[in-house]
């Protein structure tokens with residue numbers, strides 16, 4: 163938002179409370195955040211009539227950012243600790259399985275497209291997929307704590323466990339999402355912004371957590 | 384006998400850790416519980432009334448306030464005043480309170496209890512009263528853990544006989560109602576006070592049917608007069624503050640037609656004072672007793688604490704979550720005076736390692752002309768600075784100074800007071816630094832006084848204590864003189 167405003171690009175933000183909001187919005191960028199498992203299941207049910215629409219957006223190259231629960235529920239299902247399978251939106255064929263320990267730490271990711279990405283992850287679910295990822299985990303856990311990969315990057319859709327939030331300290335990702343949408347709409351390239359503060363903040367976090375050991379937290383306190 | 388050994392072990396450990404230079408406020412408790420696993424049982428046995436205070440924001444202030452009021456009314460009390468609010472903190476308070484042999488008999492135990500520690504504390508030592516203040520959205524809430532937390536707290540209370548003092552204005556707290564205990568609902572009447580608005584809209588959903596709640600009056604965050612279509616709504620209050628009035632000397636509350644004055648400042652203290660009054664009334668303190676004692680109450684360190692530096696009144700307040708930070712900011716901007724804003728953010732375990740909550744603070748409202756300079760400080764100073772930038776604050780007004788000491792020094796260089804928000808582990812060092820600055824200033828003015836050589840020559844001969852006494856005497860004389868001088872036309 164702010165980075166569009168600074169460039170003089172008008173943005174209208176539409177909060178999707180029911181499916182009609184989205185159908186009429188003709189959006190250029192969409193974003194789905196996360197919540198608790200319970201909330202996520204409710205949200206997914208409400209979004210069900212939209213699945214075809216969102217699928218079309220993704221194939222069409224609309225910019226999309228999905229985080230935590232929003233990322234997990236892009237897939238086919240989310241298996242809870244009790245073995246219950248919560249149905250996902252099924253935008254892409256993959257799944258997530260919850261485990262007892264929570265993966266909760268500052269995370270650093272080295273990405274071919276975006277360079278150094280920093281953020282914070284906090285998730286009980288482990289996500290498994292065969293799509294291109296955001297990058298390699300340098301410190302932290304990532305998608306499932308085993309593959310050494312974090313996130314998903316398919317067309318202009320990004321799924322990730324990083325918040326912190328992700329965009330301010332990784333302005334290259336924000337500009338990627340805006341840039342793709344802007345080019346798609348106007349055919350023009352995005353002008354860069356002065357990003358000194360963003361870059362230093364990114365670098366500071368990177369250096370600080372490069373050599374710390376992440377710990378798994380037990381879910382029960 | 385086991386308990387006695389536990390006390391001795393605890394006391395010894397406490398002394399040892401002090402000698403080694405740790406403040407170690409919970410160490411005696413940790414040790415005592417190692418020796419005697421059911422150590423907290425003894426609190427129940429040797430105290431007439433046990434009161435627990437829990438909730439996200441304000442529990443330290445409320446606990447201190449209740450302890451002060453009861454003590455002032457002549458009750459013998461035991462309390463964990465330093466805000467050590469886990470089970471070990473309670474145990475530490477017990478060790479500290481116990482004489483060398485046996486137990487002290489207390490009228491009331493006033494204990495601040497961390498929300499997550501409540502079930503353990505309740506099972507070891509069931510309380511007679513439980514004050515539930517509020518549950519604010521923080522990092523946990525994103526993952527539905529507040530839901531889980533509340534359910535666990537409620538489970539622990541099911542089988543015991545306890546009276547609940549509940550915040551009527553908080554839909555989260557209202558969920559304790561279905562325990563069917565004896566409830567005292569406490570709240571602010573609609574339009575009792577003007578909490579300045581801030582623009583961040585929070586999602587407020589009904590815990591029963593997940594529909595959005597409607598509010599006829601919002602105090603701040605999710606606190607207010609709410610109603611849901613399913614029938615869930617704010618309960619009728621038993622104790623209600625009809626009016627809260629702010630003055631430079633503190634706040635004044637009209638509670639059920641009676642007026643109370645306290646030196647505590649800031650609207651956000653309204654709830655703390657109201658809960659303290661309600662509880663003390665339950666314990667049969669009279670209104671006039673409460674009123675008399677309330678006047679003498681003091682605030683805890685780092686709770687809107689004031690420091691006189693360079694002739695300017697600086698302020699320091701603890702922030703832990705967006706709701707608290709927003710209220711702090713609106714307090715800060717009550718005066719239109721020119722000022723600096725410092726935000727000190729650490730990400731140690733006690734602060735919360737995940738600092739993304741700062742993006743939910745309405746820092747946009749701090750972007751105003753009267754704030755001449757912003758300082759981002761602490762281990763995550765760069766994150767604070769970015770947050771400020773995205774709040775629309777001009778980059779040239781933002782200074783990034785991770786060192787707390789240097790941040791204070793930088794702010795001192797300007798001729799405007801600094802208003803400081805700080806997370807938990809920034810607080811103690813800041814109180815130290817600011818107190819030192821304040822004293823330093825006193826010594827400097829004193830240095831210009833008639834006896835500049837005293838400190839150099841007499842201090843080493845007399846020692847610190849006697850010198851301090853002399854110093855105070857001279858200063859008092861000096862103040863009196865200058866006071867008189869000022870009165871002349």
Ligand SMILES: [Zn+2]
Pocket residue numbers: 589590591592593594611612613614615
């Ligand atoms: Zn409802």
